[in-house]
Structure formats: structure tokens, C-alpha cells
Amino acid sequence: MSPHETARGPGHDPLAVRTAGLAKQYAGGRFAVRDLDLGVPYGAVYGFLGPNGAGKTTSIRMLLGLIEPTEGHCELLGVEMPRGALRVLPRVGTMVEGPAFHPHLSGRDNLRRLDCADRTADPRTTTRRIADALDRVGLGSAARARFGTYSLGMKQRLAIAAALLRPRDLLILDEPTNGLDPQGTRQVRELIAELAGEGMTILLSTHLLSEVEQICSHVGILYRGSIVAQGKMDELCSTAAARLRVETDDPSAVAAELVRLGLGDVAVDGETVHADIGESEPAKINASLVHQGIGVRGFGVRAPTLEDVFISLTGEGFDVG
């Protein structure tokens, strides 16, 4: 497998983030990431989904040049990393593994410190850009407060403000809603949708299926250090089978009948029976059950979710720690 072949996305679309055969082996021989072929098209909101410990943060650190890959290549916005870091990173807003700022400085002074380090930023506009970024994430009124006094949600939002200190083409956000309450989560998700609407490409890592389902146009599923599937959300979900759900007083009879009709993966859970519906017609299955004289209390077909995709790909539930 040549790295250059695998680096191309489907249809040779230009990619904002591309990795080929990326791997990181830590001392002791354990691979945190292996054969990672990531392709994030321009304009996508790409959910980099995986359970905790799957290697998301390690991958992102390699993308940003913080750690050296053991093998493989990566590119951001068409520029080879880490060699082109100084050239491309000004166009990339980042948030890696949670917010980290100096607790004794105010939110504003922390941002000023980062902006001072950016040789390509215009010092004459620093004050305005910081104010804009803070307003954007709703921290305008807390700008002068010390970072140490911020709530977790405010800290998280300050990290996003740091990513927005200047106009960016790409945002790489590592678990941006981690640890937030439902309201904070919703605000951050709205902000991400808004930024995507302005044309930024967004790579977002998360361990939350619902997050990807709510805000992402694309998804890459990371499992034990490798991508097991990636693509547009709807295309990926259509690869998994829709599930039939039957509620009944006589689950064993229903299960037997579903097996007789040729449905796969029949599972009984209390008084509910699940099965892959495959190509069968739901109406005929229902008729057949009724015809057998089996009491059916509830009947439904559920479109495949990302969780179904994950389970069908890995054979495991999503909550593997």
C-alpha cells in the first residue's frame, strides 16, 4: 500500500486533512495509532469518533506536529506536517486535550500571550481581535477575570476563543464539549455549526455518538488506533442494517417466527425482540406474526444509527473503555 494512494480521498477530492499510514508507537512497543488514513474534505464538519483511549488525541497531536509519528505522513491544508508547521498552522485553529491556560492571568491576558507568540498576527489589531473572539464565545464579560476562577464551561470556551483569534481555514477541536453541562454543550455545538456555516472546515474529535449525529456531515470511526470506516454520515449509516423491534407477550414465539422468515441477528431482550430487517417488508412480517396468532403489542423499524454501524464494524458495543 503506497502512502500516496491511500492519501487520496474518494474521487480525489482535495482534502483539508489527510494522513497516510500514520502510526505512533510508544516506548514498550504499544501502538497508540496504527495505519491511520484520515481524509477530511474541505468544508466538512468531520466527527473523529472513537471510544476513550482509541487514539484520538495522539492522532491530533501528530497532525499538529506536537509528537513525531513513528511512521506515515500527514498534511494539513495541503502542507506536509510537521515540516510546514510554521507556514500552515496560522491558518489552523486548535484546541488539544482540553483548555490549558495560566490560572493567574485573566482570560484576555492569556489570549494576548498567545497572540504575542504569533509572528504573523498584526499587533495593531490584537486588542480588537481578542475582544471579538471573547464575544464570539460569550466570554466578553469575563475577559478580565482570572482564568483560575472560570468554570469548566468557560475554560472550554476560552480555548475555542484562542482558536478563533484570527480567521482560520481549519479548526481542529479535541473533545470540545467534554465535561460541559447540557446547556454548555448546546452552546458549543451551536457555535461549531455557525463556524461551519462560515466555510471553515472542522475536525472534531469526540467519544459521543450523539454529538456526531447532531452536528457532523462526515464521520471517521477510530477503533483501537485505526480508522474502521469513514465517509459522509448518511452513506455510512446506510451500510448498516435497519433494526426491527417487536414488543410481545410471547417473545420466544416471535423470535422463532422471525428466524423462520429468514431475519438475521434475532435477539430477545425481555418482552422485546430485535432483528435485522434486511430486505424483508415490515408489513408482511407483521401480517405473518398476526397470522400465527402471536400477540404483538408494539412493532417498529428503526433506521440504522451510528451505534449500529460501530457495532457492525467492531462487534463491540460503543462503551468499551
Added chain:
Amino acid sequence: MSADTLRAPVADRLSLRLLRGELRFIATRRRNQIALAVLCGVPVVLALVLKLSGAAEHTASAPPMVAMMFGNGMLVVLAAFSVESLIFLPLAVAVLSADAVSGEAAAGTLRYLLTVPIGRTRLLCVKFAANAIAVVAAVAAVALCGAIAGIAAFGAGDLVTLSGSTIPFGDSLGRVALVCLYVMAMMIAFSTVTLFAATCTDHPATAIVGSLLYVLCDQLLVSVPELDWLDPYLLTGYWRDWGDLVREPVQTGNLTIGLVVAGVYAAVFASAAWARFTTRDITC
């Protein structure tokens, strides 16, 4: 935000914004302010103690340094350096370096700085420069406080040199200024050692302890007579040789060797720090 004007790379190669920012960061840090106050407090306390105790015993039986002091306050500055140059100043240098690198790593702010982006070599250079400036400022502040306290307590008369002769007050100012420069040079050389320690760990406390252990081991080696042949190569052995500047005439032999050794140490440890910092994985 006007995207186009901001996106055009300004690429000011000589931008001093970051250095100014670092200096502001160091200067506004409460712990650094307290450390500076302690450093500057030492000569003031020395002047007071010597004034109170020495007034009664202004005799030839007093230790040479103390006996010399009466009449010229500049000797308080020298007394302060002889007290501070083995532990106080090295500790302050170690804390600065540990904060600059391990501290940023421990707080996680290092990953945010590096993805701004800022080149690792440039970041290390700026950190070193900021620390060097802070060291110069701290040594100058100690000297200034010592001079003020000393002149207030003992006046501005002739200075009795370590050789026994006397030099006028004006000359003694020049001598003390040279002593300051020598101490600054030694501490800046040592700051490369501490910077290297700081690039090896993400825990500031470890970096500080490592740096101080280095000083202690070095001092131990200096003090073992069987290892005399090693002495010329040990950095801390030269730290108090500034006394040669207050002899008449000035003895430059040891001082010159001391400065050369310091330069070699600085080059070696700065290179090691650079090699370590530019290649390590930032996992914090």
C-alpha cells in the same frame, strides 16, 4: 474581522513582542516578585546586622571582609554576593528556567504556544533571553539595594581592597560594577544548565531539584582535595572568584579562565537543551 488583511502573513522576523510578553509575564508573577524582594532584602539585612554588631567591634579582630567594610558601603554589595552567589541566585535562576519550560508543559500551555505556531528553537531562544534579562535585572537590583544600604550605613569613603591597599570611592564603584558583570555572566551560564534540566521534565519541581543537586554535587567535587585535578573544569568553583576584582592590582587569571569555562558550559548545555526541546514529543 477583515479576513484578508489579517491573513496576509506579517512575518516580522525581528518581532520582539514575545520577548516583551515573556518579560512582563516574569515580572508580574507574584512568586518572582517575592523572590526578588528576598534577594534584595539580603544586603539590607547584612548592612543592618553589620552596622549594629560592628559598631562595638570596630577592631582588627573582626573578619577581614567585615573589617574592610567600615568606611565604604560598597562592601555590603560584595558581602551580599558572597552570601547569595552559591544558593540564593542559583535557586532563583533554577526557578525561572523551570517555570519557563517545565512550567508551561505542566500547565499544558506549551502545546497551545507551539500550535500558535511558534518554532521550538525560537521559543527556547526567547525563554533563554528573557531569563538572562531577568538574571541581569535581579543581580543589578541586589547591587543597587546593597549600595544604597551600604552607603547609608557605612558612608562613601575609600575602599580597603583584599590586598590591603586602599582605592578611592569612585574606583570602588567601577570594581563593584565589574563584580556585578562577572556574577551576571556566571548566572547566565548556569541558566543554560537549568534550562536543559527543564527541557527534560514536565514537572517544574523536578527541574529545580535537579538544578540544585547539580550545584551541590559540583560544590562537593570542588571541596574534595583528592579531586583537585578536576577543579578547573567545574563551573561552580569559579562563582566566587570575583573577589579577585577587589584586589590591587586586579588578578585576571582565574577570572578569565572562569569566563571561558562558563562560555563552554553555556554552549554545551544550550545545545543539549535545544536538541532535547526540538525533538521531544509534547504529550502534556
